[in-house]
Amino acid sequence: MKRFIPLMVVVALVMALFGLASQPTSASNEVNPAVGANLQSGNASWIGDFYNNPYFIEPKVLTANTGVIAFNWGTNSPASGVPADGFSVRWGARPTFAAGTYRFYILADDGIAITFDFSNTIINTLDSPQPGVTLTRDVVLTAGVHHIQVDYRENGTNAFVYLTWANLASNPTGPNFPAASTGTSNYGTGTTPSTGSNTAVVSTNTLNVRSGPGTEFSILTKISRGQAVTLLGRNTNGTWAKIRTASGVEGWVSTALILPNVAISSLPDLSGSVVSPTPIPPVTGNAATVNTGRLNVRQGPGTNFSVITFVLRGTVLQMLGRTADNLWILVKIPDGRQGWVSVAYILPGVPIGNLPITSGPVTSLPTATPVAPVTNVWYGEFFNNNSLAAPVVYTRSDSAVAFNWGAGSPAGNIGVDNFSARFTSDVYFAAGTYRFTVTADDGVRFFLDNGFAGIDTFTITQPNVTLTVDIAISAGYHRLQLDYREYTSDAFLYFSWVKIA
Numbered sequence: 001m002k003r004f005i006p007l008m009v010v011v012a013l014v015m016a017l018f019g020l021a022s023q024p025t026s027a028s029n030e031v032n033p034a035v036g037a038n039l040q041s042g043n044a045s046w047i048g049d050f051y052n053n054p055y056f057i058e059p060k061v062l063t064a065n066t067g068v069i070a071f072n073w074g075t076n077s078p079a080s081g082v083p084a085d086g087f088s089v090r091w092g093a094r095p096t097f098a099a100g101t102y103r104f105y106i107l108a109d110d111g112i113a114i115t116f117d118f119s120n121t122i123i124n125t126l127d128s129p130q131p132g133v134t135l136t137r138d139v140v141l142t143a144g145v146h147h148i149q150v151d152y153r154e155n156g157t158n159a160f161v162y163l164t165w166a167n168l169a170s171n172p173t174g175p176n177f178p179a180a181s182t183g184t185s186n187y188g189t190g191t192t193p194s195t196g197s198n199t200a201v202v203s204t205n206t207l208n209v210r211s212g213p214g215t216e217f218s219i220l221t222k223i224s225r226g227q228a229v230t231l232l233g234r235n236t237n238g239t240w241a242k243i244r245t246a247s248g249v250e251g252w253v254s255t256a257l258i259l260p261n262v263a264i265s266s267l268p269d270l271s272g273s274v275v276s277p278t279p280i281p282p283v284t285g286n287a288a289t290v291n292t293g294r295l296n297v298r299q300g301p302g303t304n305f306s307v308i309t310f311v312l313r314g315t316v317l318q319m320l321g322r323t324a325d326n327l328w329i330l331v332k333i334p335d336g337r338q339g340w341v342s343v344a345y346i347l348p349g350v351p352i353g354n355l356p357i358t359s360g361p362v363t364s365l366p367t368a369t370p371v372a373p374v375t376n377v378w379y380g381e382f383f384n385n386n387s388l389a390a391p392v393v394y395t396r397s398d399s400a401v402a403f404n405w406g407a408g409s410p411a412g413n414i415g416v417d418n419f420s421a422r423f424t425s426d427v428y429f430a431a432g433t434y435r436f437t438v439t440a441d442d443g444v445r446f447f448l449d450n451g452f453a454g455i456d457t458f459t460i461t462q463p464n465v466t467l468t469v470d471i472a473i474s475a476g477y478h479r480l481q482l483d484y485r486e487y488t489s490d491a492f493l494y495f496s497w498v499k500i501a
Contacts, residue, residue, distance in 0.1 A: 045227060045246045046150075047459045048091040050078060050184065054153045056088050063456060064184035066091070067228050069150060072160040072180035079184050085156040092149050092459055099143040100167045105175035107134045107162040111153040114163070117146055126153050134175055138168065187228045198231035198267060200243070200260040206450055207258070209251035211390070212274050213240030216291075220251040220390040222483075224452065229253075231260060233270035242270050247387050286355065288329065288346040290315045294379060295346070296426055297339035301328030303477055307426050308339045309377060317341070319348060321358025330358045378425040382410055386418045386485045401482060401495040408491075417489075423482045431475040433501035439466040439494045440484060446495075447481040448473075458485055470500065 046069060049060040061081040069091055077084045106112055106123060109131035113124040122137045152161045160180065166172035178186065187201050202223050210217040213235040223229070229243040232250065240252045241264060255264050290311050298305040301323045311317070317331040320338065328340050329352070343352060378401055382394040394411040401423050409416045438444050438455055445458040446469070454469035484493050 045459065046091045046093040047456065048089050048184065050082050051088045051090075052082055052086075054086050054088050054155065056090055056151065062184065063452075063454075065224060065227055066181075066185045067187045068178045069161060069163040070178040070180045070186050071162075071182070071184075073154075073182055074158060074160075076159075076182065078159075078182075084159070085154060087154050089152045089161075090149065091152075092147065094145050094147050094459060096145050097141045097143065098167070099141065100169055101138055101140050102165050102167055103172060104137045104139060104163070104165045105134060105177070106137070107132070107160070107175070107177065108152060109158050109160050110155045112161060113151040115149045115151075116141075118149070126151060129153075129155070131158070136175075198260070198262050200229055200231055200241070200258040202227045202229070202258055206447065206452070207253055209243070209245065209249060209253055211251060213242075213252045213271070217252065218390065221245065221247075221249050221388050223253075229258070231262065231264075231267055234264050234267040235274075236269055236271045238264045241267065247389075249387070249389050286319045286350055288317050288319050288331065288348040290317065290341075290345065291347045292345040294424070295341055297331070297333060297337075297341055299339060301330075301340045305340065306428060307377065307477070308337060309333070310379060311341075317346065319350075319355055322352055322355040324357050326352045329355070378423050380421055380423045382414055382419060382421045384414050384419055386420045386487060388420045388422060388483060388485075401493060403494075404492040405486075406490055406492070410491075416491075417486060419486050419491075421484045421493075423484070423495075425480050426477050427480055428477050429473045429475065430499070431473065432499045433470055433472045434497045435468055435470050435500045436497045437466060437468045437495070438482070439464070439492070441490050441492050442487045443485040444493060445483040447479075447483075449479050450481070458483055463490075 046066045048064050048066060049056075050062050050064070051057060052061050062079055064079075071078070073084075075084060078087070078089075104114065104122065106114065108125070108129070110129035111126035113121060113126050114137075115121045116139065120139075122139055123135060125135075150161075150163060162175075162177040162180070164175055164177055180186070187199075207223050208219045209221045209223060210219055223245055227246065229245055232242040232244055234241050234255070235252075239255055241255050241258065241260070242250065242252050243258075244250045290313050292313060294310050294312055295315075296307045297309050297311060298307055311333055315334065317329075317333060319329050319331055321330040322328065322343075327343055329343050329346065329348075330338065331341055332338050378398045380396045380398065381392045382396075383389060383391075384393045393413050403410070405416075407416060410419070410421070436446065436453070436455070438446060440457065441463040443458040444455065446453045446455040448471060453471060455467050457465070457467070482493070482495055
């Protein structure tokens with residue numbers, strides 16, 4: 001904020017005379033705005049992209065989740081790679097509103113712009129900042145989900161940004177901004193779901209939310225690092241916690257992968273309410289049953305052998321042999337093909353040691369040949385909602401991710417709008433740097449080896465925009481995952497990659 005003090009005073013006085021500012025510029029506003037109960041509605045979950053320039057020019061330096069927009073960086077940098085001056089941030093969220101008129105309170109140094117549903121910009125001071133001045137805008141909203149985009153620009157000196165809102169029907173008395181963070185995420189006062197004070201933050205890149213307290217239960221959805229959840233209870237030994245996500249999905253997560261604000265032991269024991277998963281029927285003879293959601297069948301006994309196909313949980317396999325170390329089993333799958341599977345993911349009908357040794361332990365790995373994308377097997381799971389919430393209503397296998405559903409539906413039991421899908425594939429890569437490209441309408445999120453891989457428009461949708469990310473990859477098989485979300489109108493998804501170094 002490199003401005004002359006007299007000019008700041010004149011600007012503030014003129015704005016106050018015209019009713020644009022709800023409080024005058026002051027030193028206290030610039031460093032410590034009034035902190036109180038968060039007025040935000042709808043459990044907003046924001047995703048922020050940070051840029052090392054003031055103009056939102058790609059590539060972004062980092063992406064971070066946050067529960068509220070309330071940051072005070074002072075004269076410091078928000079994070080490594082982001083300068084203390086001359087940076088920008090773009091946040092997006094899709095909170096749910098009841099119908100009504102809402103008052104939005106904004107305080108920033110330097111500029112800020114707020115846009116609703118990609119078209120209605122209610123404020124824009126990016127090119128004419130009003131540092132330290134709390135601005136208000138009243139917006140009439142229909143009931144339902146609305147996309148909000150917040151663009152923030154820091155020019156120099158102090159840097160802070162606050163946003164909150166209230167329904168005018170509640171007769172708000174003024175902005176009670178959330179307590180500020182000095183980092184890139186804020187899950188402080190009032191940022192977690194309002195159903196209880198017991199909360200936690202996800203501490204791993206991707207966390208499975210399951211239907212019960214154990215890995216044998218099905219996955220309901222996945223949540224990402226930094227997301228806040230409400231803690232509802234625990235199992236008897238405290239290794240699993242029942243939670244509610246910001247989108248309302250209730251399920252169980254491992255307590256080793258969350259940061260709770262209370263002792264897990266203080267939560268109620270909900271073990272008695274858990275319904276055991278449907279048991280997999282026992283098999284007899286030299287047979288085994290797949291005991292994981294999806295099991296790769298490989299050409300040889302090791303992960304460096306290429307994948308022939310995959311089989312799903314509950315599939316019965318005929319066991320033909322084993323390695324001497326009992327780690328891999330040669331099987332025949334229902335369509336008659338043979339291949340190798342890991343013993344860790346099957347329930348055998350006889351002791352593994354009873355099988356003949358078909359191959360010794362893998363002492364040398366095969367020379368792998370890079371596989372072109374069109375020959376890969378992609379497993380697609382479709383959901384009749386736009387949040388990847390169970391149950392899966394349709395599955396399919398494809399050699400590539402290249403879909404254009406237009407204004408139609410992927411299948412007869414899926415709506416034309418507001419559906420989602422998850423695509424996974426295990427792909428062999430030669431060592432090198434690869435450029436991954438995705439084009440989607442509406443949102444998409446890319447994971448590599450179960451970790452976020454730099455492309456995420458799942459919440460901050462950018463319809464019909466082609467995005468790329470360059471990633472250095474080691475030789476071997478890697479798990480690729482695409483999460484896709486369709487809201488309304490056209491629906492398409494294309495994904496590809498090319499080695500660039």
